[in-house]
Amino acid sequence: MNKILGRSISIIFLLCLFSCRRSSSHLDHNNLLDTSFKLSDSLWLHPKLKPDTANQYIYDFMQEVIRNQHLDLSFGLSEEPEPNCDLSQNDSVFLKTLLKENTATQNKNNDPFYVSPISMGELPKCLTTDDINHMLTQKKTLNAFTWSIRRLGFNSSNNANWYCFSIPLFSKDKSKAVMMIRNLCPGLCGTGWTVVFTKEKNKWTSTSSGTWIH
Numbered sequence: 001m002n003k004i005l006g007r008s009i010s011i012i013f014l015l016c017l018f019s020c021r022r023s024s025s026h027l028d029h030n031n032l033l034d035t036s037f038k039l040s041d042s043l044w045l046h047p048k049l050k051p052d053t054a055n056q057y058i059y060d061f062m063q064e065v066i067r068n069q070h071l072d073l074s075f076g077l078s079e080e081p082e083p084n085c086d087l088s089q090n091d092s093v094f095l096k097t098l099l100k101e102n103t104a105t106q107n108k109n110n111d112p113f114y115v116s117p118i119s120m121g122e123l124p125k126c127l128t129t130d131d132i133n134h135m136l137t138q139k140k141t142l143n144a145f146t147w148s149i150r151r152l153g154f155n156s157s158n159n160a161n162w163y164c165f166s167i168p169l170f171s172k173d174k175s176k177a178v179m180m181i182r183n184l185c186p187g188l189c190g191t192g193w194t195v196v197f198t199k200e201k202n203k204w205t206s207t208s209s210g211t212w213i214h
Helices: 002-045 056-068 091-098 129-141
Strands: 162-165 176-185 189-200 203-208
Touching: 056 176, 056 189, 056 203, 091 129
Parallel strands: none
Antiparallel strands: 162 176, 176 189, 189 203
């Protein structure tokens, strides 16, 4: 009788031990899943892996660009931004062409009423060195930025005509912005232009460079 009782207790002990190990294994597996989930979350949120379309200030400004430049919302849009604000040179070189001229250079013969002329289609020299450095820093910060076609309201199914935009770069006080717009179609077809926007009295105005044809 004692032997039978002893065997029963041993069996019950072994069953409890097995059950505890199984529960512990199950919990460890759940913890592993939780860790993996958090890791995948952090990777998904990493700007290098998830393109940034969250910059609301840029999207608000682009509504002004669409109105100002009379862009056609029935056109498509390339999600990948243009790499520079000018087609022929990179931004670190191009933005320097918009650097404000030295006051002594502008004020010829010490004439206080002298105004430096701007020829038709020439972009204004309106940026300071601090503005240019600020713009180039913006560009590095937004290296993962992509355009959201839905948020801008363009037609994602139009493959016959589409726009390509560079990311607008803003001056330090956000009163100037520079960007490139391209209007493309299949093959060697389309036009493009660079625009300098200036904000005065809470209203944006623009000056475009000469339009080029592909």
